[in-house]
Amino acid sequence: RSRVLSGIQPTAGSFHLGNYLGAVRQWVALQESHDAFFAIVDLHAITIPQDPRALREATRLAAAQLLGAGLDPERCTLFVQSHVPEHTQLAWVLNGFTGFGEAARMTQFKDKSAKQGTEGTTVGLFTYPVLQAADILLYQADEVPVGEDQRQHIELTRDVAARFNARLGDTFAVPAPRILKEAAKIYDLQDPAVKMSKSASSPRGIVWLMDEPKASGKKFRSAVTDTGTEVRYDPEGKPGVSNLLVIYSALTGIGVAELEEKFAGRLYGALKTELADVFAEWVAPFRARTEEFLKDPAELDRVLALGADKARAVATATLADVYGKVGFLPVG
Numbered sequence: 001r002s003r004v005l006s007g008i009q010p011t012a013g014s015f016h017l018g019n020y021l022g023a024v025r026q027w028v029a030l031q032e033s034h035d036a037f038f039a040i041v042d043l044h045a046i047t048i049p050q051d052p053r054a055l056r057e058a059t060r061l062a063a064a065q066l067l068g069a070g071l072d073p074e075r076c077t078l079f080v081q082s083h084v085p086e087h088t089q090l091a092w093v094l095n096g097f098t099g100f101g102e103a104a105r106m107t108q109f110k111d112k113s114a115k116q117g118t119e120g121t122t123v124g125l126f127t128y129p130v131l132q133a134a135d136i137l138l139y140q141a142d143e144v145p146v147g148e149d150q151r152q153h154i155e156l157t158r159d160v161a162a163r164f165n166a167r168l169g170d171t172f173a174v175p176a177p178r179i180l181k182e183a184a185k186i187y188d189l190q191d192p193a194v195k196m197s198k199s200a201s202s203p204r205g206i207v208w209l210m211d212e213p214k215a216s217g218k219k220f221r222s223a224v225t226d227t228g229t230e231v232r233y234d235p236e237g238k239p240g241v242s243n244l245l246v247i248y249s250a251l252t253g254i255g256v257a258e259l260e261e262k263f264a265g266r267l268y269g270a271l272k273t274e275l276a277d278v279f280a281e282w283v284a285p286f287r288a289r290t291e292e293f294l295k296d297p298a299e300l301d302r303v304l305a306l307g308a309d310k311a312r313a314v315a316t317a318t319l320a321d322v323y324g325k326v327g328f329l330p331v332g
């Protein structure tokens, strides 16, 4: 079976709809067809300031949501990144195989550091993509299921892997991105020119999965749409309406063309109201399952410990190979 690896940051409160539709939804399907590794990437989370207690809570919440979304620890390897020390160990080695200019070209870093200023930007944020490369390469992943926003980071991972292999001999599988055509990028409900994002979206532009469905319903109903009245998929001319159609389609499995027919002759308001209902119906069982998992933190911790064991079995082998190739003296 081909191997996939992907990660998601623990976020206080919950995941947002972009995380779910762009990433988590794929993961649930992939555990059936692939040898799948999924990490809650808490090491990545501390590249911006975190409250320690909130981070711990967010990590368990992330696990509960992933299980609530349908991940099954019997069918995939679900673990917390900091439980597997090989991630940071490999990241350090890869720092030596990544050009400064190469890392400085990452648009996510450029955007975030521009917003936070040089003093507000951590070195961790700069080397974030190198740690991400380590996450992927440790497991010899063939494919990396992500949203469109991560394409550049996967390219960097491929370049670093190929460079290491060329210099020191075949060591890493060179992974390919696996990006859904549908819902690769979910946009902010208030500003459909930018992606829905936990750090950049306004509170009304982002839909949090664990929020009260009433609050999310309001956000759908007040989503920014476009001039004109016709409900039609046209990402250039009608980015707001197109975003709503994509979300509707992803949540129901009804094709966008069919949705256009369904809403023919009806106004934008009808689409927004129906989408609010569709979301409420979809999210209720997800929230209930997640709440159920959260009731038993000891069980969550047990599941994560088993996941870490499975992950480490693979990670230690890759790291040992890398250390040998680099020329580190083995412990005598």
Ligand code: AQP
Pocket: 007, 008, 009, 010, 016, 018, 019, 020, 021, 022, 023, 145, 146, 147, 148, 149, 150, 183, 184, 185, 186, 187, 195, 196, 197, 198, 199, 200
């Ligand atoms: N708007 C989105 N549409 C589709 N996919 C998305 N992803 C994130 N936003 C969207 C995908 O979610 C996965 C988890 O990513 P992460 O935990 O690294 O979070 P992120 O990408 O950093 O999410 P945010 O909200 O965009 O955070 P900030 O604002 O901090 O950058 C990834 O596969 C990602 O593609």
